[in-house]
Amino acid sequence: MMTESERAFRRGPFPIRFRLLQVRRTTRVSPQMMRVTLGGEELAGFHSEGADDHVRLLFPEPGALKPVIPIVGPHGLSVPEGQKRPVARDYTPRRYDAAAGELDIDFVLHGTGPGATWASKARVGDFIAVGGPRGSFIVTNDFDWYLFAGDETALPAIGRRLEELPAGARAIAFIEVAGAAEEQRFDTRANVQVTWLHRNGAAPGTTDLLEKAIRGLEFPPGDFFAWAAGEATTLRPIRELFQQRVANKSWVRVNGYWKRGIADHDEPHD
Numbered sequence: 001m002m003t004e005s006e007r008a009f010r011r012g013p014f015p016i017r018f019r020l021l022q023v024r025r026t027t028r029v030s031p032q033m034m035r036v037t038l039g040g041e042e043l044a045g046f047h048s049e050g051a052d053d054h055v056r057l058l059f060p061e062p063g064a065l066k067p068v069i070p071i072v073g074p075h076g077l078s079v080p081e082g083q084k085r086p087v088a089r090d091y092t093p094r095r096y097d098a099a100a101g102e103l104d105i106d107f108v109l110h111g112t113g114p115g116a117t118w119a120s121k122a123r124v125g126d127f128i129a130v131g132g133p134r135g136s137f138i139v140t141n142d143f144d145w146y147l148f149a150g151d152e153t154a155l156p157a158i159g160r161r162l163e164e165l166p167a168g169a170r171a172i173a174f175i176e177v178a179g180a181a182e183e184q185r186f187d188t189r190a191n192v193q194v195t196w197l198h199r200n201g202a203a204p205g206t207t208d209l210l211e212k213a214i215r216g217l218e219f220p221p222g223d224f225f226a227w228a229a230g231e232a233t234t235l236r237p238i239r240e241l242f243q244q245r246v247a248n249k250s251w252v253r254v255n256g257y258w259k260r261g262i263a264d265h266d267e268p269h270d
């Protein structure tokens with residue numbers, strides 16, 4: 001018999017590996033979301049099993065052609081002598097197609113910051129390095145239903161999960177975006193109910209739209225897995241809410257993907 005913990009578990013950590021890749025094309029998914037498709041010989045063998053996996057993207061210094069790639073040694077990572085540690089940010093592998101040799105990353109163009117800036121200027125042939133994923137969080141497909149909540153930074157993970165869920169699975173998603181133009185369509189076989197919440201001019205990370213929407217939800221019966229990601233501070237009440245409602249504490253995963261006013265916000269992931 002499957003134990004409860006086996007319905008949500010980790011794989012990894014996998015050995016650290018950095019791949020030097022190049023931009024194959026860019027696609028404007030919505031006004032504030034840029035899809036960058038990466039490819040290159042080093043992409044072979046890339047592996048991403050969990051919909052909310054993340055990779056560490058290493059960006060070239062302004063003016064440089066390629067990013068500095070850390071050396072993986074017995075005592076951890078180091079950079080070649082005389083070079084600066086590369087600027088790095090976490091992103092979700094939105095789609096990996098081994099046959100086509102393509103990896104899609106969806107970047108929120110939120111304004112300043114090396115990640116958003118690089119994506120807004122990315123041209124075919126530009127170099128970037130991709131580290132990881134170091135591990136995956138696997139959630140089985142046999143929950144009675146799934147609850148997703150997040151802002152646009154969570155859209156890649158939510159979209160990927162909705163597209164990976166099998167026919168017959170049930171999911172309810174609340175997604176906060178700037179406005180109607182930022183809504184996306186998902187190619188899913190599952191029975192999915194998506195509610196888009198519009199900030200209508202409010203700054204990202206300042207609203208309680210997600211919290212209110214979840215509080216207003218009539219939770220369907222049965223076992224569910226609850227997942228949320230987005231601005232760290234706004235997620236706190238949502239984490240509490242989830243913990244109160246789930247049947248098993250391990251059926252919740254809430255990750256602050258960014259924090260207002262903080263560059264490269266880093267918190268231990270659930």
Ligand SMILES: Cc1cc2nc3c(=O)[nH]c(=O)nc-3n(C[C@H](O)[C@H](O)[C@H](O)COP(=O)(O)OP(=O)(O)OC[C@H]3O[C@@H](n4cnc5c(N)ncnc54)[C@H](O)[C@@H]3O)c2cc1C
Pocket residue numbers: 053054089090091092093105106107108109110112113114115116117152153154156157204255256257258259260261262263264265
């Ligand atoms: C596991 C994980 C997966 C992630 N996946 C994705 C993904 O697929 N796509 C994606 O776009 N992001 C994703 N993020 C979030 C992303 O890493 C952060 O938004 C990151 O800060 C962006 O880096 P930057 O260089 O653009 O900005 P930074 O230099 O880190 O920050 C500069 C300023 O911008 C603010 N800021 C950062 N992000 C946002 C935002 N979204 N909206 C408004 N202000 C912001 C910061 O608070 C700071 O004041 C993920 C994060 C994690 C931890």
